[in-house]
Amino acid sequence: MGLISSVLENHEIPTVSITLLKEVTEKVRPPRSLFVPYPLGYPLGEPHNPELQNRIIMRALSMLATEVDEYLVEDFEA
């Protein structure tokens, strides 16, 4: 996932990734990541919970406006 983000950013397409494993994100260091406190397999929280899924999506997309020099990880507060 991180590799894809780096290729897209090099093509000047900004990316933000959901992450379920913060320790991996801190090793790989993709440009922008939103850490969500859910189990593997549940990146947008819960099945059939559009309200929660949309909140996670909008929180992640809000990070696209940020130019990043190092890498940026933010936490989703459920």
Add this chain to the structure above:
Amino acid sequence: MKNYKYRSLEWKSGVSLRKPLSKSRIAIVSTAALHTPDQEPFDGSVSGGDTSFRVIREDTQLETLRETHPSESFDHGGLEADPNLAMPTERFRELKAQGKIGDSAPRHLSFMGIILNPEKLINETAAQAAEILAEDKVDGVLLVPV
């Protein structure tokens, strides 16, 4: 996972969304190995990992998607119940209708995670993915792993 060799990435700094989200076209790139019934399944037996991807068109009926991710390290039940968890095209339609995003890209992309041989991914398939997104005038991308 313990033996997986992570490597830090290098990417061009200074890239960001240049217009409001409400006017931006956003694509989804998932690594949940989702594909439509008429597309070839992902191949978990490929040495170094299957670096191919599938185009998921915006109007694809999510309930028809299949998931062929070989990993046993995550619960596949969530995705089976609701593919929006990793390919949230129905959510994007709602967000567009609410005016929160400008548009959902006509083509979203599905990869398989677990790539042990990254060169092919970087030089070939991810570059092809970038071309598709540029052709579709995508302004930003949401990456969804599982």
